């Protein structure tokens with residue numbers, strides 16, 4: 001029997017703070033906003049890195065969404081959406097067909113580290129080109145403020161008749177976002193280990209399953225992977241190793257190799273879980289490198305989205321000509 005991590009040890013592994021330690025500065029009091037004078041505590045109340053900044057802003061964003069669409073209404077539309085597709089199944093099928101890792105091709109306009117990657121951004125056209133090129137699945141960035149994405153892109157891609165299963169690429173901290181993903185046409189969601197303690201992971205995985213969504217669980221370190229392997233609800237999920245450190249933006253493909261060679265990485269393979277190598281994949285050699293490390297999937301954005309013809313870009317990356 002696997003032993004659950006204690007709350008204390010879990011918290012040590014979660015490297016970001018989910019909220020400003022002294023509360024949000026601007027408090028809303030009926031019709032007026034007032035600022036809480038923080039004095040000496042002001043510095044501590046600043047985000048220490050981009051991941052904290054993004055996650056803190058999510059709370060503000062979710063509150064706004066909730067005022068427009070209450071949770072009960074959103075859940076009803078999530079449940080009424082057309083049936084979700086088998087995201088992990090599509091990756092396995094593509095890998096078997098091609099002998100390459102299944103490609104999750106990312107519809108990405110911009111990022112905090114690179115700025116605008118594709119100024120000529122038409123999400124539906126890009127998605128269709130990825131599909132024609134041979135992508136197994138698509139990842140659609142939904143964060144508006146930091147990635148210039150949107151939930152409406154998920155909906156537009158689904159409604160345009162794209163068949164590939166869709167991952168909602170969002171910084172999920174609350175079940176509200178899970179239902180919003182499903183209501184917008186997603187088949188899978190991303191959950192980031194650096195952001196979520198195991199109790200939240202288990203809860204969000206359950207929320208996802210209640211509406212038929214699969215989960216991609218992202219780690220960046222061996223410690224995070226070890227913690228994820230303790231999740232009761234891991235079976236039926238897939239994992240991903242982000243080669244980009246979301247706190248410093250440094251990208252290093254060797255991160256995938258190092259983690260896969262660790263005992264935790266070996267356990268992933270023993271348990272038959274699909275692992276994706278994520279970020280910084282540019283060439284067929286990069287694909288071969290993460291495949292040799294044990295990845296059955298790859299998640300690629302920049303290198304294929306910035307090219308004039310994303311269909312050709314996918315074929316070239318996977319050597320499908």
Ligand SMILES: O=P(O)(O)OC[C@@H](O)[C@@H](O)c1c[nH]c2ccccc12
Pocket residue numbers: 106108169170218242278279280281299300301302303
């Ligand atoms: O554009 P790249 O380097 O190919 O990376 C794609 C994807 O891995 C990256 O966008 C990503 C991985 N994990 C994330 C979490 C949130 C936002 C974005 C990401």
